[in-house]
Amino acid sequence: MTQVDQNSGIVLVTGATGNVGGELVRQLAAAGEPVRALVRSKRGADKLPSQIEVATGDLDRPESLAGPLECVQRIFLLGGHRDMLGLMAQIQRTGVRHVVLLSSRSVLGGSASNAIVRMWRASEEAVGSSGVPWTILRSSGFMSNALEWAQQIRAGDVVRGPFPNVLIAAIDPYDIAAVAAVVLSRPEHEGHAYILSGPKAILPADRMRILANVLGRNLRFEGLTEEETKAELRKSNPEDFVEAFLRFFAEGEFDDSEVLPTVQEITGRAPRSFEDWARAHEQLFR
Numbered sequence: 001m002t003q004v005d006q007n008s009g010i011v012l013v014t015g016a017t018g019n020v021g022g023e024l025v026r027q028l029a030a031a032g033e034p035v036r037a038l039v040r041s042k043r044g045a046d047k048l049p050s051q052i053e054v055a056t057g058d059l060d061r062p063e064s065l066a067g068p069l070e071c072v073q074r075i076f077l078l079g080g081h082r083d084m085l086g087l088m089a090q091i092q093r094t095g096v097r098h099v100v101l102l103s104s105r106s107v108l109g110g111s112a113s114n115a116i117v118r119m120w121r122a123s124e125e126a127v128g129s130s131g132v133p134w135t136i137l138r139s140s141g142f143m144s145n146a147l148e149w150a151q152q153i154r155a156g157d158v159v160r161g162p163f164p165n166v167l168i169a170a171i172d173p174y175d176i177a178a179v180a181a182v183v184l185s186r187p188e189h190e191g192h193a194y195i196l197s198g199p200k201a202i203l204p205a206d207r208m209r210i211l212a213n214v215l216g217r218n219l220r221f222e223g224l225t226e227e228e229t230k231a232e233l234r235k236s237n238p239e240d241f242v243e244a245f246l247r248f249f250a251e252g253e254f255d256d257s258e259v260l261p262t263v264q265e266i267t268g269r270a271p272r273s274f275e276d277w278a279r280a281h282e283q284l285f286r
């Protein structure tokens with residue numbers, strides 16, 4: 001359980017309706033931390049426990065955060081927003097004492113000509129140059145990316161997806177949130193960038209087998225062809241991100257398979273397995 005410092009002010013959690021932010025809001029609230037959840041619309045508040053304080057703002061419009069940042073001393077921040085420098089200037093002006101940025105470990109190996117690497121580097125640089133004490137969490141791919149399969153799983157036994165041969169040491173968002181909760185509560189983590197991974201590198205077909213066991217189904221994963229992969233990625237990404245994903249995973253520019261001890265070192269317990277994640281979220285596939 002996170003240690004509570006009563007003098008450390010409100011924690012603003014961005015992405016509070018998402019996988020990591022949602023877990024973090026619940027964990028901080030359970031630890032007795034004064035937490036405020038940032039949502040873009042009041043409808044987002046319906047996804048959060050009713051006792052959580054909610055504020056409305058848009059990270060792409062730094063000026064909209066003046067209200068949400070009132071009395072905030074610590075912030076859990078998602079990256080990749082339109083004006084990261086403006087956002088950090090707004091955060092710095094309001095007297096925030098510690099920002100914990102969620103980044104990606106793709107920032108380390110990838111080339112600056114890759115649009116996703118550029119986005120994460122720009123986010124980290126904006127935080128690092130802001131003058132606000134910071135901690136950066138560079139994560140591996142998330143276990144919750146399997147939610148992209150939910151519709152196909154509900155429709156039948158064969159799930160088709162990109163990059164069948166790519167091993168990823170996927171991490172449970174619960175563990176990213178657990179690391180963030182510890183880091184937010186202890187000043188000794190300021191100035192550190194931590195690389196986080198899950199407990200084991202697994203293929204999409206391994207994840208599908210585990211989900212099948214949990215759901216009591218006979219599910220099978222099939223890889224998409226290169227053309228199908230491009231078409232699939234284009235449904236939810238701009239063209240430069242489509243190219244970036246292909247460079248990462250089809251051309252091997254980014255290896256997301258290394259298993260690291262960071263979650264254990266920071267939280268004092270082992271990271272959750274994909275089976276743990278699947279059991280906790282099985283209702284989303286039914």
Ligand SMILES: NC(=O)c1ccc[n+]([C@@H]2O[C@H](COP(=O)([O-])OP(=O)(O)OC[C@H]3O[C@@H](n4cnc5c(N)ncnc54)[C@H](OP(=O)(O)O)[C@@H]3O)[C@@H](O)[C@H]2O)c1
Nearest residue numbers: 015016017018019020021040058059060078103104141142
């Ligand atoms: N998936 C991966 O494998 C992976 C790996 C490394 C890093 N990441 C990064 O980790 C972060 C969190 O991922 P996640 O899966 O927890 O998120 P998610 O479930 O996809 O949800 C995104 C969250 O960000 C909020 N958001 C998006 N744009 C916003 C804006 N302009 N202003 C305010 N809030 C905004 C959304 O709020 P609404 O409810 O208003 O939409 C939502 O709460 C993302 O930045 C992602 O890029 C992901």
